[in-house]
Amino acid sequence: MIQYFKNIEGVTTAVEKADNETWVNILPPLKHEEFAEVANTLEVPIEFLQDSLDIDERSRFEIEDNVKLIVIKTPTENNSFNESDAFYITIPICIILTHNQIVTVNSFENGAIKKFLNTFQNRHADKKSMMVLKIFEKITQAFMEYLKEINHRRNILEQKLYASNRNEELLELMRIQKSLVYFVTALRSNEMLLLKLSRTNFLALNEDEKEVLDDLVVDMSQALEMANIYTNILSSTLDAFASIISNNQNMVLKRLTSITIILQFPVLIASIYGMNVPIPYQHQPHAFYIPIILALSVSIIMAAYFLRKKWF
Known part of the structure; x- marks a missing residue:
């Protein structure tokens, strides 16, 4: 699906075709015929449009025939039905700067582009570099929001694990x-991209725009640091719960071993008195109670010993 937007007197207006100072937004479902049409209409290399289809595409920039391409990673919710997949993944967004338009290509729908659309009426379409920086800003904000949501979700699952060591919480x-692995990898790649853009001045920014880009580099670095911190906390938490589960398992095995040892003495005494050979006091009136009392006495002594050693 191809969308065309233009800022007309401060109002975001959908138009039928690409014109000067138009934002072209390409969304799924993506068809090869549409790519070919856009490539011919806007004079864009078709490879630039197809790069967004590779979900593993790294953040980078390049230029061909005076057409600039910027690929940057953005977070999105994972709609996979596989229960073992990550809750959130990162996908590439291709930003293409032509002679008269700015083109964004998305392999999935994502919140960053939607937020940019909501503020498009405040943008000056002739200042394409500033529009690119604003897209970077929305992507950074999306990372921050998802990271906070991830941290909140982690805290809830940890509280549940304190009450019960179920596999469901551990799997989540x-x-x-x-x-977080997806986020750390994408944020590191995005940070390198912004640093290279700042160093090479690929977007031909003026002084004010350079300050905006520097602020974005700081924000991206902060998001990366947050992701690293949350990753370390989660790794430590999982290691701690693994140790707790292992310790609980050892305690259960210790209790079962103690119970087995305590029960072995009554079985041994009953086995001895059950032999078909003459035994002491077998003709006494209370001969039946002698092994019973002896077995209970030994069991109580062993149980008291294990309780003293805190094996229970």
């Missing part, structure tokens, strides 16, 4: 850990 924590 692992899915959060996978999400």
Whole structure:
């Protein structure tokens, strides 16, 4: 699906075709015929449009025939039905700067572009570099929001794990850990991209725009630091719960071993008195109670010993 937007007197207006100072937004479902049409209409290399289809595409920039391409990663919710997949993943957004338009290509719908659309009426379409920086800003904000949501979700799961050591909470924590791995990798790649853009001045920014880009580099670095902190906390939490589970398992095995040892003495005494050979006091009136009392006495002594050693 291809959308065309233009800022007309401060109002975001959908138009039928690309014109000067138009924002072209390409969303799924993506068709090869549409790519070919856009490439011919806007004079854009078709490879620039197809780069967004590769979900593993790294953040980068390049230029060909005076057409600039910027690929940056953005977070989104994972709609996979596989319960072992991450809650959130990162996808590439291709930003293409032509002679007269700015083109964004998305392999999935994402919140960053939607937020940019909501503020498009405040943008000056002739200042394409500033529009790119504003897209970067929305992407950074999206990372921050998802990271806070991930941290809140982790806290809730940890509280549940304190009450019960169920596998469901541990599996969800692992899915959060996978999400953080995606975020750390994408944020590191995005940070390198912004640093290279600042160093090479690929967007031909003026002084005010350079200050905005420097602020975005700081924000992206902060998001990366947050992701690293949450990743370390989650790894420590999982290691701690693994140790707790292992310790609980050892305690259960210790209790079962103690109970087995305590029960072995009555079985041994009953086995001895059950032999088909003459035994002491077998003709006494209370011969039946002698092994019973002896077995109970030994069991009580062993139980008291294990309680003293805190094996229970």
